Structure formats: structure tokens, C-alpha cells
Amino acid sequence: MAKKNAASGGEAASRQPFSPDISNIDERPENAKESYFFIGGYSWDGSKLYIDKATNLVHYCGRRDATSLYQWSSFEEMLVSEVRRICGLFDDKGVVKDPNRYTTPIERTMA
Secondary structure, X not given: OOXXXXXXXXXXXXXXXXXXXXXXXXXXXXXXXXXXXXXXXXXXXXXXXXXXXXXXXXXXXXXXXOOEEEEEOOHHHHHHHHHHHHHOOEOOOOOEOOOOOOOOOOOOOOO
């Protein structure tokens, strides 16, 4: 069941920002180790980003499973590379170049 947008009474548009408690406590993905701290995600498919506090590596994983699908050596490396990559998805006017293209760090199909 989709969450309702309290302000408009309609279906919530995409996935909205949320408290870190949701992914770190309330809805922790399967296979998440105690050392994983979830820091964000992608609205395209609900996939997530986390820092492994034991290694300081940043990982990209699916919405419900914390198995790493991609990794960066640091938070700074992830942030710089993702800003560059995401900016490349838009033209000079801020319009999405290809609305059917995935917006996640690696190509994945919607499941």
C-alpha cells in the first residue's frame, strides 16, 4: 500500500526523504551487518547507500538486501563521482536527457 501525502491527500510522489532511523532501525535491509550505516538512496528504485563503519567503504545495494552491488573507497569519492554522473543525466536546462534511463550507479532493471 502506498503512503498517502498528508498535504495533498493523494499518493506520495516517489520516495521522499526519510529519517535515518527507517533504514538503520525500522526497515533495515536483509544481510545488513551491524557495522553498516545507511546514508541515503535512489528514488528510481529505492536502492540504498551505506557506509561500512568497519572499513569506511561506501556501498550501493538494493532496496531490501544490503549485499553490495557497487562500492567506493570513501564518502568523498562516492559524492564526487555521483554528483558528476547525475549531472550528466540532465541537459543545460535541467531537463532529463532520457527519462527511461536508469539513475542508479549501475544499470538495474526495476523489480
